[in-house]
Amino acid sequence: MTAAVITASASIVVAVLVFVLNQYAQVRAERRRARLDRVASQLRDLYGPLHALVDVNERLWQALRDDNLPGRQHRRSDAALTEDQQDQWMRWVQQALMPANIRMRDLILGRADLVIEDGMPEPLRAFCAHVAAYEVALAQPGDRRPALITHPGAAYVDYVRRSFDALKREHHRLLATRRGGRR
Numbered sequence: 001m002t003a004a005v006i007t008a009s010a011s012i013v014v015a016v017l018v019f020v021l022n023q024y025a026q027v028r029a030e031r032r033r034a035r036l037d038r039v040a041s042q043l044r045d046l047y048g049p050l051h052a053l054v055d056v057n058e059r060l061w062q063a064l065r066d067d068n069l070p071g072r073q074h075r076r077s078d079a080a081l082t083e084d085q086q087d088q089w090m091r092w093v094q095q096a097l098m099p100a101n102i103r104m105r106d107l108i109l110g111r112a113d114l115v116i117e118d119g120m121p122e123p124l125r126a127f128c129a130h131v132a133a134y135e136v137a138l139a140q141p142g143d144r145r146p147a148l149i150t151h152p153g154a155a156y157v158d159y160v161r162r163s164f165d166a167l168k169r170e171h172h173r174l175l176a177t178r179r180g181g182r183r
Helices: 002-066 072-076 083-110 122-139 154-180
Strands: none
Touching: 002 083, 002 154, 083 122, 122 154
């Protein structure tokens, strides 16, 4: 009788242990799936498009600089630019740079829930403020005063690139964990 009780008790303990471990594994798998979905959404809906637009604008900006674009101080001073240079600069701003900036700003504001950090990071806030200020500056075509808020520059570009790269690494890690079991 004692052997039967021990066997039955051991069977119950093993069954409970298997049940608990199975529940734990399911919770971990659900959390990993939820994290994978979140990261995929962050990449697809915010940081991926933002990264591509930043890359395009940076390439355009570099091409303009390589083509002897007058420096910031010269662009801000009416006397430094010829009328042709000013017209060329405004064409680039209005037809290439600002449309991409507006799309980036709209992405940031429309998908702020996908930002990695708990709050809105300073480079994103500064960029959105710059775009709004530049829209006001462009609203008066004859007025050649600079935008009230300057572009955050490298801080913004670095933030977008670092965030995109970090999310891509995490996405690959989560996919590898999902495929290969534990890692």
